[in-house]
Amino acid sequence: MSQAKGEHAILDPALAPPFPQAALPVLRNPQLRKNVAHAIDVIQAKRGRLVAEKADWQELREAAAAIRAHVLENLEFYLEQFEERCTAAGGHVHWAADADEARQIILEILRQAEATEVIKIKTMTSAEIQLNPFLEAAGIKAYETDLAEIILQLGEQEPSHIVVPALHINRSQVREIFARRMGLSHLSDDPKELTNAARAYLRQKFLSVPAAISGANFLVAETGGVAVVESEGNGRMCLTLPRTMITLAGIEKVLPRFQDLEVVLQLLARSATGERMNPYTSLWTGVTPGDGPQNFHVVLLDNGRTSILARPKHRQTLKCIRCAACMNACPVYRQTGGHAYGSVYPGPIGAILTPQLAQMHHAQSLPFASSLCGACYEVCPVKINIPEVLLELRSEVVNQERSTAGRVFDPLYLGLRVAHLIFSRAWIFHLAQRLGRIGLRFFTRKDGWIHALPSAGGKWTQTRDLRGLPPQTFHAWWAARAREGK
Amino acid sequence: MSMHASSRQQVLARIRAATHPAAAAAAAYARLPRPYIRRGQRAAGSCVGLLIERLRDYDAEVVEAAPEELPATIAARLAASGRRVFVAPPGVPAEWLASGYEWRVDRGLSTEEIEKAEGVVTAASCAIADSGTLVLHHSAAEGRRVLTLLPDWHLCILRASQVVETLPEYFDRCAQPPAPHPSDQSPSLGTPVLATYISGPSATADIEMTRIKGVHGPRYLQVILVRDTN
Numbered sequence: 001m002s003q004a005k006g007e008h009a010i011l012d013p014a015l016a017p018p019f020p021q022a023a024l025p026v027l028r029n030p031q032l033r034k035n036v037a038h039a040i041d042v043i044q045a046k047r048g049r050l051v052a053e054k055a056d057w058q059e060l061r062e063a064a065a066a067i068r069a070h071v072l073e074n075l076e077f078y079l080e081q082f083e084e085r086c087t088a089a090g091g092h093v094h095w096a097a098d099a100d101e102a103r104q105i106i107l108e109i110l111r112q113a114e115a116t117e118v119i120k121i122k123t124m125t126s127a128e129i130q131l132n133p134f135l136e137a138a139g140i141k142a143y144e145t146d147l148a149e150i151i152l153q154l155g156e157q158e159p160s161h162i163v164v165p166a167l168h169i170n171r172s173q174v175r176e177i178f179a180r181r182m183g184l185s186h187l188s189d190d191p192k193e194l195t196n197a198a199r200a201y202l203r204q205k206f207l208s209v210p211a212a213i214s215g216a217n218f219l220v221a222e223t224g225g226v227a228v229v230e231s232e233g234n235g236r237m238c239l240t241l242p243r244t245m246i247t248l249a250g251i252e253k254v255l256p257r258f259q260d261l262e263v264v265l266q267l268l269a270r271s272a273t274g275e276r277m278n279p280y281t282s283l284w285t286g287v288t289p290g291d292g293p294q295n296f297h298v299v300l301l302d303n304g305r306t307s308i309l310a311r312p313k314h315r316q317t318l319k320c321i322r323c324a325a326c327m328n329a330c331p332v333y334r335q336t337g338g339h340a341y342g343s344v345y346p347g348p349i350g351a352i353l354t355p356q357l358a359q360m361h362h363a364q365s366l367p368f369a370s371s372l373c374g375a376c377y378e379v380c381p382v383k384i385n386i387p388e389v390l391l392e393l394r395s396e397v398v399n400q401e402r403s404t405a406g407r408v409f410d411p412l413y414l415g416l417r418v419a420h421l422i423f424s425r426a427w428i429f430h431l432a433q434r435l436g437r438i439g440l441r442f443f444t445r446k447d448g449w450i451h452a453l454p455s456a457g458g459k460w461t462q463t464r465d466l467r468g469l470p471p472q473t474f475h476a477w478w479a480a481r482a483r484e485g486k
Numbered sequence: 487m488s489m490h491a492s493s494r495q496q497v498l499a500r501i502r503a504a505t506h507p508a509a510a511a512a513a514a515y516a517r518l519p520r521p522y523i524r525r526g527q528r529a530a531g532s533c534v535g536l537l538i539e540r541l542r543d544y545d546a547e548v549v550e551a552a553p554e555e556l557p558a559t560i561a562a563r564l565a566a567s568g569r570r571v572f573v574a575p576p577g578v579p580a581e582w583l584a585s586g587y588e589w590r591v592d593r594g595l596s597t598e599e600i601e602k603a604e605g606v607v608t609a610a611s612c613a614i615a616d617s618g619t620l621v622l623h624h625s626a627a628e629g630r631r632v633l634t635l636l637p638d639w640h641l642c643i644l645r646a647s648q649v650v651e652t653l654p655e656y657f658d659r660c661a662q663p664p665a666p667h668p669s670d671q672s673p674s675l676g677t678p679v680l681a682t683y684i685s686g687p688s689a690t691a692d693i694e695m696t697r698i699k700g701v702h703g704p705r706y707l708q709v710i711l712v713r714d715t716n
Contacts, residue, residue, distance in 0.1 A: 035694075042695035059521040066518045074511040076501045089679070095494040147701060148692035164692060171693050191693040195701055202702065207597060223677060233635065233688035233703025240631045241597065251497065256515055258677050262657040263522065265683075266617075276540065277617035277685035280703060282631075285679045291630045292680075302497045310504035 009158040009339035012130070013358045016342025018365035023340035032168055036160070036337045039167035043328050046274025047379075054270070063263045065383035068319035071254055072309060078221040078254045079300065085224025089286025092297045099129035102301050106131065106213065106246055107138050109297050113244040115140065115211035119202075121228060121235040122146035123215025124162050124322060125248050125301060127344040128357070131213070142213070143205050145234035147198050154181040160338030160346060163272045163324040168337050202234070212238035212293070216249035217321070218264065219298070222257040225285040226298065229268060229278045239282050245293035251300050252309075252318040264321060267381035271323035304357040313392050317352050319382040324349075326376035326386060332369055341366060348376035352389040360396060367393035411456060430475075437469045444468035524658070526616065526651025530715055533615045533651045538711065540618030544686025545699050546707040556643070557581045559710055560607065563641055567706075569604035573633055577626025582607055582643065592633055600632055605639035606704075611675055612656050613649045619685045620644065620709070621656060623678040631682060640704040642684075645714045647673065 010016045026032050051057050071078055083093040096102035110118060118135065120126065120142055132142045132153075144153045148166035152159055155177035159165030166174075175189040178197050187197060214235065218227040226247055228235050239245065255261065261283075269278040287296050308314050327333040327347025338346030342363060343354035351370055355363040367390045376386040407413050422432045443450045450466040452458065460466060472480075507514065526533065538548045551559040561584035564572070571588045573595065583589045590603060609627035610620050620642055622628045634640050650656050662674035688703030699705060 039695050042691075056522040059523070063518070063520055063522055070511075070514055070518055073505055074507050074514065075505060076498055077507070077511040079498070079501070095497050097493045097496050101493060145702075146692070147690045151692070164695070166692055167695070171696075174693055191696040192698050194693055195690055195698045199701055206702070207601065223679075225679075231688065232690045232701035234701065236631065236635050236682070237702055240635055251501070256511070259657045259661065262654045266522075266653055273691065275544075275685070277614075277619045277683065279544075279684065279686050279689050281681075281683035283678065283681040283683075288680055291624065291632075300497070302500070306497065306500035306504055309501065 009160070010342060011127075011158050011339070011344050013343050013354050013362040016363070019336075019340055019342070019369040020365065022342050023336040023369075026337045026340060027335065031170070032337060033335070035168050035170050037334060039161075039164060040328050040334055043164070043274055047270060047325065047328070048274075050270045050274055050276060053276075054266070060263055060266055061381055061383055064267055064321075064381055065319065067255065067260050067263060068321075068382045069316070071256060072252065072315055072318055074256075075251065075254070075309065078256055079251060081221040082219050082224055082254050083300075085221070086219075086226075086286055086298055087224070089224050090296065091224065091286040094297060094299045096299055096301045096303070099301075099303050102129050102248060102299050102303070103131060103134045105299050106248065107135065107140070109244065109246055110135070110140055110211055113211050113295065115209070115244065117141045117143065117205070117209045118211045118213055119143050119145050119205055119209045119238050119242065120149075120212065121214040121230065121238045122149050122165070123213065123248060124344055125215045125250055126213060127159065129248075129301070129303065131248075143202070143209065145202055145206070145238060146230075147195060147232060147234075150198050150201070151177060154178065158339060159344060161324060161327060162322055162345065162347075165338075168339075202237075206234075206237040206241055210242055211244040211246070212242040213246045213248060214238060216247050216253050216298075217268070218261065219249055219254040220258050220261070220283075221254050223285050225258070225283055227261060227281060227283050229265075229281045231273070231279045233280060236280055236282055239284065240292050242293055244295040244297075246297045246299065248299045248301060250318075251302055251305055252320075264381075268321055268323055271325040271379065271381045304359060307359060308356045314352075314356060314389055316384045317349075317356060317389055319384050320349055320353070321382055322349075323381055325379040325381065326384075329375040329379045331371060331373060331375065336369075341369070348386045348390075349384070352386055352393060355393055355397075360393075360400065364397045364400065367391075367397060415456075433469070433473055437471075440469055522654070523652060524654045526655065528615075528651050530646070530649075534646050534649050534711060534713075536651070537613055537615035537618060537649050540615065541620075541686070541707075541709055544618055545689075546618070546686050546709055548709045548711060550711045550713060552713055556710065556712055557584065560584055560641070560643070561586075563708055563710065564605075564607075567605060567639055567641075567708075569639060571603050572605045572607060573600055573603040573629075573637060574607050575609075575627055575629030575633060577628075578607065578609060578643075592629055595633075597632065597636070601636045603637045605641065606634055606637040607641045607643070608634055610642050610644050610648065611678075611681075612659060613644050614653050614656050615649055615651045616653060617685055619653075619683050622682045622684065623675060624680045624682070631680065634682070634684075635703055638700075638704055639706040639708070640687075641708045641710065643710050643712065645712045647715050649711075 094105045135142050151166040160168045171189040179187045216226050217229050269275045333347045341350045345353045351366040372387045448468050453461045541548050573590045611623040612621040659675045664676035687707040688701045690701045691697045
């Protein structure tokens, strides 16, 4: 198994260990790293081919970024319009200030519908509010229906990616989980056979369970409609067969008009799975007599989003359309996989979203889980400048840390204060250079490199060499040159 | 629900405090940049060719037919499928329902009856060549959503005049109100209340990114393209 007992991933930011610590189980597990790297290589190659196929890719990104920014600036207007139009079409709109309220609203709807079971379309927002364990405790069994989510639910594992959440699990591991939990000992590890097993396992649930829960890829203010994109048809089952349907959506998911889908639908599948279009996109508006659930609810979730909205540089985080292109492009995610991020939102977008949703009370290590290479910004279909937000958050974390009492004598902060002093006066700087050259002479080898330093300096030379200081500084050389009248 | 009315006020108040729109939303919306490609440059014929290529690329089977050949082509596809029991929406022409098969026309079929059918035959509203996408707006000839979901085999009849090259061209057709009479062949569709965009049969790549055709939706997607334009 990829995760031995005791290494179970914790995706609650309040409880998860810091990133460097949480990354260790993956870094030490070659099978897991291989699974992650393989999946990412496949998606990246497909995405690259299909993005190259679009002559207007950059123009689509520009339009999408502008639409999403416009929505956020006018969020009150569009949410009220959505509420009005969805209600007029027969839907019920609820507002949840936080996760607890969203869970209570959903439970209340399910109780009124007398549902003891509920089928679910993959929704990261429901994972964000930890809905499944809550419903379980309230006596309602939630069945995930996306293949990857079934693998995770039956295998009692956590998602490690927002689009292909079981990418860390390979076929023989899936076989083991299905054989054990579905009682199919004869099952082979052929993906086709495994997929058929999932189809058979869920068919009766689709036909009999009275209620379903979905997320929303987009809410359309103009029509009061909801759009869900998917591949397998499990979403269409959930949207069509049950009597009661609940859509849980973050308040930022709204688009102004139906026509705006022409931009985001061209970007989403190409960015997410490297397909021209995902196999199924469903759009529905309130309740349609004779077709689909006649009892339809939308729960609009804040849960920290308005606090992100209030900060101008951070607000772009909410433009996200959850395509996961950033994590597929990220050199850090590629090494650590998703569990290290201690949140249902991993990768670069998780590194900025999670600490902000936690109101900077948790997940302070995440803004540092990046090399700031900018690959995430380059691929983002709505042009979120993730490195810019990472830097903002880093400075906030440092300010938080600096103001805590224990930090006054912390070697790092002492060192930084000394550095501040040295860099603030030219004469101190020159003196430090001179002393440094004398001091480091003992450690510099003949090749001009320092291979080992004592005490705190050793932390640097443990993993990389340090160039020795040159015999003359640029300043000294320039001054000497002037004296010689050149 | 009234007990949550205060949360509505609270969330909206937080949004109001966080945002300061400079102009009315409609005016700002009108100024949004739209530099992407609206209309494709292909001739109609090459557009249909592209659609066929892209449908096949995602495992749909496509055949072409002249309008007068359609009933015979449908019968041939049904025969080749090896299936016997089919459902159809109430609005499809009677000549599509080839003899020799058990047809259950959806005038209030139960879910169980639809589940027992081996295939379904429907019309479509539009198709987008660029992404190989079939569009259903669930009219009387396209059927309720469940009708094209439970049967394992879907035969979709598409007219060449319904094919557009780009996704924005489809949305342009939706921006115009639909034709008052379905027989007048106007391309205008109107904004749909329900819509399903289908790009190939249902699929997954959740196990080691290996694309597997057919999970919960129909595993077999067949398209007949009727050449109603020259």
